[in-house]
Amino acid sequence: MDFHDEDEAGTVDGADSALSAEFSRILDNARKQLEDEFRRRLDAAIQQANDAAATLLDNERERAIVDARTQLSAQLRTQFEQTLQHNTARLESEFEDRINASVKEWEAEKARLLEQMDIWRAYAEAQRQMAESHTQAEILGFFLDRAEPFAPNLAVYVARPDGLALWKTRGDAEFPQVVSKETIDPDAYFKTIVVRDKIVAAVCARQPLKPESLDFLSGALSRAIEAFGMRLQNRAPVSAS
Numbered sequence: 001m002d003f004h005d006e007d008e009a010g011t012v013d014g015a016d017s018a019l020s021a022e023f024s025r026i027l028d029n030a031r032k033q034l035e036d037e038f039r040r041r042l043d044a045a046i047q048q049a050n051d052a053a054a055t056l057l058d059n060e061r062e063r064a065i066v067d068a069r070t071q072l073s074a075q076l077r078t079q080f081e082q083t084l085q086h087n088t089a090r091l092e093s094e095f096e097d098r099i100n101a102s103v104k105e106w107e108a109e110k111a112r113l114l115e116q117m118d119i120w121r122a123y124a125e126a127q128r129q130m131a132e133s134h135t136q137a138e139i140l141g142f143f144l145d146r147a148e149p150f151a152p153n154l155a156v157y158v159a160r161p162d163g164l165a166l167w168k169t170r171g172d173a174e175f176p177q178v179v180s181k182e183t184i185d186p187d188a189y190f191k192t193i194v195v196r197d198k199i200v201a202a203v204c205a206r207q208p209l210k211p212e213s214l215d216f217l218s219g220a221l222s223r224a225i226e227a228f229g230m231r232l233q234n235r236a237p238v239s240a241s
Contacts, residue, residue, distance in 0.1 A: 150210040153171035154171060156201060164192075
């Protein structure tokens with residue numbers, strides 16, 4: 001090989017080295033580009049995945065919040081309805097109890113008023129009958145009739161020279177034949193009938209009895225006897241002078 005050939009061989013070897021270097025550079029650039037592209041796409045994929053995960057998490061969170069609100073609303077609604085039903089039932093029961101109590105009170109009051117009306121009617125009838133009587137015996141008889149509902153065991157005494165003697169009785173109780181305020185049973189009802197400061201009769205009763213009614217009728221009896229005595233005086237003939 002001559003010098004010229006050596007120069008050519010050196011030139012070829014230099015060209016090959018330059019080509020290899022260029023090729024390596026191109027490969028490195030290509031590899032770098034591919035790595036950069038891969039990293040970019042990987043980062044993009046990771047970001048997309050993160051975004052998707054964040055969106056999914058937000059959606060799940062929103063869904064969880066909506067579900068919680070729905071569940072809580074349902075629970076509160078159920079609790080409210082139960083409370084409303086309970087309170088409504090309680091109020092209805094209380095209202096019904098008050099109505100029943102009011103009805104019972106009214107029935108009791110009505111019964112009391114009717115009873116009082118019957119008593120007043122009996123008082124008025126007793127006064128009328130005794131005032132229209134023609135004898136003292138009739139007056140005492142009407143008194144017994146009207147007083148018996150208020151004292152089933154009742155006796156009337158009339159004044160005699162030896163004291164108050166038994167006239168008539170009503171009921172099953174035993175009464176003494178002669179009585180005075182000092183000898184009468186202290187548990188019994190005893191009322192003298194006084195006309196113009198004079199004892200003309202007496203009323204005696206044993207339990208059960210209503211003393212206020214006997215007091216009223218005894219007063220009516222006293223007034224009737226006094227009025228009857230006045231009528232007798234007015235009918236008495238006037239002696240010739």
